[in-house]
Amino acid sequence: xxxxxxxxxxxxxxxxxxxxxxxxxxxxxxxxxxxxxxxxxxxxxxxxxxxxxxxxxxxxxxxxxxxxxxxxxxxxxxxxxxxxxxxxxxxxxxxxxxxxxxxxxxxxxxxxxxxxxxxxxxxxxxxxxxxxxxxxxxxxxxxxxxxxxxxxxxxxxxxxxxxxxxxxxxxxxxxxxxxxxxxxxxxxxxxxxxxxxxxxxxxxxxxxxxxxxxxxxxxxxxxxxxxxxxxxxxxxxxxxxxxxxxxxxxxxxxxxxxxxxxxxxxxxxxxxxxxxxxxxxxxxxxxxxxxxxxxxxxxxxxxxxxxxxxxxxxxxxxxxxxxxxxxxxxxxxxxxxxxxxx
Amino acid sequence: xxxxxxxxxxxxxxxxxxxxxxxxxxxxxxxxxxxxxxxxxxxxxxxxxxxxxxxxxxxxxxxxxxxxxxxxxxxxxxxxxxxxxxxxxxxxxxxxxxxxxxxxxxxxxxxxxxxxxxxxxxxxxxxxxxxxxxxxxxxxxxxxxxxxxxxxxxxxxxxxxxxxxxxxxxxxxxxxxxxxxxxxxxxxxxxxxxxxxxxxxxxxxxxxxxxxxxxxxxxxxxxxxxxxxxxxxxxxxxxxxxxxxxxxxxxxxxxxxxxxxxxxxxxxxxxxxxxxxxxxxxxxxxxxxxxxxxxxxxxxxxxxxxxxxxxxxxxxxxxxxxxxxxxxxxxxxxxxxxxxxxxxxxxxxxxxxxxxxxxxxxxxxxxxxxxxxxxxxxxxxxxxxxxxxxxxxxxxxxxx
Numbered sequence: 001x002x003x004x005x006x007x008x009x010x011x012x013x014x015x016x017x018x019x020x021x022x023x024x025x026x027x028x029x030x031x032x033x034x035x036x037x038x039x040x041x042x043x044x045x046x047x048x049x050x051x052x053x054x055x056x057x058x059x060x061x062x063x064x065x066x067x068x069x070x071x072x073x074x075x076x077x078x079x080x081x082x083x084x085x086x087x088x089x090x091x092x093x094x095x096x097x098x099x100x101x102x103x104x105x106x107x108x109x110x111x112x113x114x115x116x117x118x119x120x121x122x123x124x125x126x127x128x129x130x131x132x133x134x135x136x137x138x139x140x141x142x143x144x145x146x147x148x149x150x151x152x153x154x155x156x157x158x159x160x161x162x163x164x165x166x167x168x169x170x171x172x173x174x175x176x177x178x179x180x181x182x183x184x185x186x187x188x189x190x191x192x193x194x195x196x197x198x199x200x201x202x203x204x205x206x207x208x209x210x211x212x213x214x215x216x217x218x219x220x221x222x223x224x225x226x227x228x229x230x231x232x233x234x235x236x237x238x239x240x241x242x243x244x245x246x247x248x249x250x251x252x253x254x255x256x257x258x259x260x261x262x263x264x265x266x267x268x269x270x271x272x273x274x275x276x277x278x279x280x281x282x283x284x285x286x287x288x289x290x291x292x293x294x295x296x297x298x299x300x301x302x303x304x305x306x307x308x309x310x311x312x313x314x315x316x317x318x319x320x321x322x323x324x325x326x327x328x329x330x331x332x333x334x335x336x337x338x339x340x341x342x
Numbered sequence: 343x344x345x346x347x348x349x350x351x352x353x354x355x356x357x358x359x360x361x362x363x364x365x366x367x368x369x370x371x372x373x374x375x376x377x378x379x380x381x382x383x384x385x386x387x388x389x390x391x392x393x394x395x396x397x398x399x400x401x402x403x404x405x406x407x408x409x410x411x412x413x414x415x416x417x418x419x420x421x422x423x424x425x426x427x428x429x430x431x432x433x434x435x436x437x438x439x440x441x442x443x444x445x446x447x448x449x450x451x452x453x454x455x456x457x458x459x460x461x462x463x464x465x466x467x468x469x470x471x472x473x474x475x476x477x478x479x480x481x482x483x484x485x486x487x488x489x490x491x492x493x494x495x496x497x498x499x500x501x502x503x504x505x506x507x508x509x510x511x512x513x514x515x516x517x518x519x520x521x522x523x524x525x526x527x528x529x530x531x532x533x534x535x536x537x538x539x540x541x542x543x544x545x546x547x548x549x550x551x552x553x554x555x556x557x558x559x560x561x562x563x564x565x566x567x568x569x570x571x572x573x574x575x576x577x578x579x580x581x582x583x584x585x586x587x588x589x590x591x592x593x594x595x596x597x598x599x600x601x602x603x604x605x606x607x608x609x610x611x612x613x614x615x616x617x618x619x620x621x622x623x624x625x626x627x628x629x630x631x632x633x634x635x636x637x638x639x640x641x642x643x644x645x646x647x648x649x650x651x652x653x654x655x656x657x658x659x660x661x662x663x664x665x666x667x668x669x670x671x672x673x674x675x676x677x678x679x680x681x682x683x684x685x686x687x688x689x690x691x692x693x694x695x696x697x698x699x700x701x702x703x704x705x706x707x708x709x710x711x712x713x714x715x716x717x718x719x720x721x722x723x724x725x726x727x728x729x730x731x732x733x734x735x736x737x738x739x740x741x742x
Binding site: 012013017018021022024025028029031032033034035036038039042050051052053054056102103105106108109110113115129133171173175177178179180181182183184185186187188190191192194195210211213214215217218219221222223225226227229230245246247250260261263264267268271274275277291292295296299304306309312313316317320321324325328329 | 382385386389390392393394396397398400401403404405406407408409410411412415536539540543544546547548552554555556557558559560561562563564565566567568571572573574575576580581582583584585586615620623624626627628630631632658661662665668669672673675676678679696697700701704709712713716717719720723724727731
């Protein structure tokens with residue numbers, strides 16, 4: 001009797017535990033899958049079938065039709081769909097990758113180096129920003145104003161800035177970085193629009209990628225900071241004694257050991273950029289529109305076109321699922337096993 | 343332990359590393375001059391700046407300008423003018439509007455007359471805050487910044503409690519600020535608990551666990567707007583899949599649009615469904631990258647699974663958990679798609695979040711008012727994030 005409750009090894013549950021685990025997992029899986037099933041079913045309906053009430057099982061309850069799929073993939077909307085789909089395919093992975101690279105290096109730096117940004121330097125910087133804005137609003141061209149204030153900034157930094165002794169620490173830098181995500185997109189979208197308009201970058205991949213990279217950097221940094229913190233410092237010390245440079249330590253020791261974290265973080269940022277709606281709405285007009293815009297466009301004057309929406313949502317999930325399945329096996333236990341032994 | 347190999351900072355920007363945490367035990371011997379080694383030593387010294395500067399510059403480039411620009415807009419009146427738009431500086435008018443009249447009810451909520459219950463709840467919180475302050479003042483080490491921080495914290499928490507107790511019961515009505523707080527805290531609580539339990543279950547060596555993991559990730563993959571439309575389909579009481587259930591419960595005429603808490607619950611369910619995977623996947627990665635040796639040792643010593651969780655697993659995943667909660671805290675305050683699509687903010691303004699409030703003002707071309715709401719949201723998020731970082735995160739992570 002007792003062996004029903006006894007687990008054979010760590011992480012292998014007892015038979016009773018396994019049954020209970022499966023019940024819980026199955027229940028949640030059902031909660032996840034049912035809404036998706038409803039999407040699939042809806043995508044095969046025509047408008048009258050949606051309007052008349054719930055029909056659950058194709059062929060039994062109702063006659064499925066491929067109208068919506070045809071409309072989206074080969075019919076009237078196919079050009080839009082394919083263009084927006086390929087745009088999303090270009091923008092999302094690129095920005096996720098850039099954000100991952102920049103963010104991981106910064107996270108490593110915040111864990112292993114100590115920075116002391118001086119309060120004086122920061123105030124000087126803010127002062128020079130204010131100076132730039134005032135001069136621009138007084139009618140000076142922005143190029144001149146920028147050059148002048150950058151020069152003033154460095155002169156002040158060398159002279160007055162050195163006198164301030166108070167300094168902040170790494171945690172303050174990290175908090176400043178995450179605070180960049182606190183303002184809701186609704187508030188920042190117009191300034192960003194004007195910024196890219198001035199740079200003549202509206203409706204280009206560059207605008208979307210730059211925005212997505214910077215808006216996701218804080219998340220990468222915060223997640224990777226914790227993963228890197230878990231890597232034993234002894235390994236890096238050994239490599240340092242053997243004469244490895246810091247770049248080499250980062251590249252050959254830290255990165256391989258942080259793979260589970262890197263994969264999880266990459267997945268996230270990919271998903272965030274893949275699904276982003278509001279910024280894309282403003283920064284793209286025709287050429288570089290992404291798929292979420294197509295979905296919302298289905299809520300037209302005739303009311304939401306549920307069947308078309310379902311099709312679009314479904315084809316939008318597919319690539320991300322494929323990537324998730326490929327990457328999932330990297331999130332495996334045991335990469336650190338034995339690393340610190342001896 | 344200052345193992346600073348490169349001396350004091352050079353240009354005073356503060357982004358050169360002050361010290362490097364890995365100890366260089368090897369003494370660097372003077373070497374004959376070789377260009378190659380000079381370059382590589384220089385590159386090595388610059389490593390700290392090279393690692394962090396690109397990120398800092400990228401963030402400065404795209405965050406400072408919008409931040410300042412929207413601050414200015416929040417202090418101005420926006421008008422369409424020939425050939426573009428016109429901003430007239432109006433000072434704090436946009437903010438003042440948020441605290442009085444109909445906009446005040448929209449933002450803060452409708453205050454009900456006080457009852458014994460509200461007095462008791464509010465009193466308890468005030469007394470708790472007073473005890474918190476008193477304990478700090480009786481402390482030996484009282485610093486000005488510490489005192490300021492605590493005064494601000496007590497004032498802020500006191501005001502928020504006051505707003506919540508007077509709008510939550512009786513004839514009171516929640517404003518967008520309180521509704522957002524409800525979404526944030528209730529949502530995060532369930533997301534974390536569910537995410538952690540599911541992560542614990544799927545790191546067990548069960549056949550098929552990879553299948554479950556991929557399934558559990560699915561909601562995160564769907565675009566938030568898509569999820570919002572999907573839940574609008576699901577919660578439809580006459581055409582949605584649960585119609586027979588509603589009818590059996592005698593709720594066939596019921597609509598989410600009629601009941602404030604029903605509508606909020608529907609939105610919270612959508613939110614939890616959507617964001618539990620985020621907690622789940624990060625916690626899985628954290629659990630997986632945990633060293634096995636301590637657990638093996640504890641099992642040999644006869645610890646049961648609860649003890650292992652409490653003393654080994656939980657401390658190991660605590661830092662990641664705190665980060666996760668902080669990130670979700672910041673993100674959850676910006677909830678907008680679900681209320682916008684599912685209920686259009688209704689009934690009345692019951693399900694509107696702050697971002698949605700800003701969005702409505704913005705759609706009505708009241709850009710200044712919209713920016714003011716956004717800035718109030720920013721204050722609120724900063725307040726809670728500061729509390730979280732300074733009091734909870736540091737305390738829990740540092741006591742390890």
